[in-house]
Amino acid sequence: MKDTIRSTVQEHLNEIFEITKYLYENPEIGNEEVKACEALSTSFEKHGFQVERGFCGIPTAFKAVFDSGKPGPVIAYCAEYDALPEVGHGCGHDLIATSALLAAIALAKELPETGGKVIVYGTPAEETAGAKVEMAAKNAFAEASVVMMAHPSPVSETSGTSMCLLPKMFRYYGKAAHASACPEAGINALDAVIQLFNGVNAIRQHMPKDVQFHGIISNGGAAANVVPDFAEAQFYVRAAKKATAEMAMEKLLKIAEGASLMTGARLEVCKFEADYYDLCTNQALCKVFVENQKAAGDTVNPAGDGSGSLDLGNVSHQAPCVHGWFGFGDASLILHSRDFADRTATEEGRQLLQRAALTMAQTGYDVIVNPELLKEIRLEFEAL
């Protein structure tokens, strides 16, 4: 590991850890991260970064840039800083934000010599509406050569995968009628929803093993003596890869149309939540990242099962990504708990901040000074 990166991280560690503690003491939920956004932006400006507040038209998003003015790769870090109701920073986003800040400060110090640019994207609301989804849809990450982030966790793990999640809402419009006196005059919208579920249940058997359909009836009529003229179902399609999820979604759309044909109820398909793509960890980038994580003093375990969905997934379809997990070395700790939040503001939190910042700064440096590595990263990304 480069001596000057070590010394810059050491020099600013306590100053930046004060910001971690400030975020811990002032937890704000998604899209309300006003204090966090301001504290981080102010620190970036103090360290010579240009900050664009309200980036992508999202009030608590920002983009902080340090440009050497010389050509070279663009190294990007993602900062998350939203907290959870009741448990505050139980997901450790106070450390995600500050490790991105400290890594960026350390890498910026090297740039006058190496060339290139460092960007930190301030990405709000990871726990709720996932601002990265909207930011990726606006191509915000396309200029980055690589994107990295560090997430606290009970024990350290390599960057793995997360599932693609595509939500859809199906609305059926029928015709109300007295259920006993003149049912023949009605069109039963609930029957369409029931046929939709039956069709989905029939097709599960013939889908790849990783495909999941999760559905609920969000409106099934108002009274048993009225033929329902409106019924609505919400579905999630999940799969390990975006292409598989999209294939399964096409089947679901056909079934939904079939239910409409069978019953005569008119179908309207709409979006009710954002699409989360699977996280594609760039293995060439991840290999260097893990070597640096070990050099920073961490013990790194293999990646977990990746059954959840992350908004960094959408970023990983736009630029090569790594999502490192940095542990407190305590497998009994539980994410999204008060205990986890408390741990972030302790000496162990300070050490985690140091390891994560060192790893990300050094990996950024390696990408800049090693064109062969960047080429390998790029080739892997383009083959996605």
Ligand SMILES: [Zn+2]
């Ligand atoms: Zn979380």
Ligand SMILES: [Zn+2]
């Ligand atoms: Zn989290």
